[in-house]
Amino acid sequence: MSHKSGPLHGEVTVPGDKSVSHRALMFGAIAEGVTHIRGFLEGEDTLATASILGKLGVRFETPSPGERIVHGVGLHGLRGSPDALDCGNAGTGMRLLAGLLAGQAFDSTLVGDESLSRRPMRRVTDPLAQMGASIDTNDGKPPLRIHGGARLHGVTYRPPVASAQIKSALLLAGLYAEGFTEVVEPHPTRDYTESMLKAFGWPIDYSPGRARLEGGHVLHAANVDVPADFSSAAFFIVAACIVPGSSLRLNGVGLNPRRTGLLSALRLMGADIAVENTRTSGGETIADLVVTHAPLHGVSLPEEIVPDMIDEFPALFVAAAVADGTTTIRGAAELRVKESDRIASMANGLKACGASVDELPDGAVIRGGGLRSGSIDSHGDHRIAMSFAVAGLVAEGPIAIGDCANVATSFPGFMELANGVGFRLEPAN
Ligand SMILES: O=C(O)C1=C[C@@H](OP(=O)(O)O)[C@@H](O)[C@H](O)C1
């Protein structure tokens, strides 16, 4: 349950980046030597990836929460597991591991929870098959049965959708392939896989929207400093924008340019967001964000921003619902195949709180105005649940959020951190 609040104040350090944490585990696992990860996300998605790698013979130590020591087994050191490998709720975990496991000598089965079991996997299994992999799906959905022992060869692949998960799955398989694997994207996506490969000493050519590597090299263990997750910071950014009198500081947030579309979108809407102490950590730009309340107005969102803010749309829907005027979002059909159909989940939830929203196949038209109290279903989707926690800050009455246990997939401790800066969240009975 989320209640209307007074101004939000204080400093927040959100947990480590989910994308970087998944990748650090995987590259650490198949590197030669010992990788030390700091700022690791102790979320259910990344814990699922760690547990799978453990079943494949990788040893981890946890000297303290947020820290992992990964004892790499080398490129060919993983061993098969008779158990189904459970990725939980994590699309990133399943799609990247599909690429990694396609190149192994043993068979593997990747399974997921109810939400992940509905998500499309042909986007990775089809191009992996072009590389010579043999993967059975359940009509394009999980489970994925990956047959080991395939001889992979490099391809040049142009994914039809901009997706860092597709690109990363192919690059991971490309480590085991003969020849060159190249991915040319319709729009550049987050480049953590490329930058981490480089940091682990694998030769790779990349520039925004294109990456190319050759199989048969060696990964050398490296230390990884994980930045605070921009996608988790997004809920606090929108919250401080919309609650009158608020000012919040968000420490050490990762500002990979392929992640920060929400900042551009909110600034177009009139937001006041200052970027301070910009620095580099682990090859990534990080900075402190100071977000001060400012009245927002509706916008027609430029479509080129969409891939750079893909996971932040649920939070943006809330900003649009309380802005002055109409916001139009187009070109965001990918939202329909995330942990839930995020266009439908947000449109239905906002309508249940009195907002005027028209769904479009690839977006929505959101007419700003006030929100009333309401009862919404987050469909087990962490980002929907946290977005309505933000909406409750400015709604006339409380917003009851159902089916929200999955918040811990990406943001363990969200409720405590949020209440510490002025949210009024209480657990459902
Ligand atoms: O590569 C990644 O770590 C991710 C890529 C994005 O998915 P797509 O590749 O499906 O766009 C994003 O939505 C997801 O949360 C994390």
Ligand SMILES: C=C(OP(=O)(O)O)C(=O)O
């Ligand atoms: C889409 C997301 O993650 P994944 O695809 O890894 O499930 C997300 O975290 O919003």
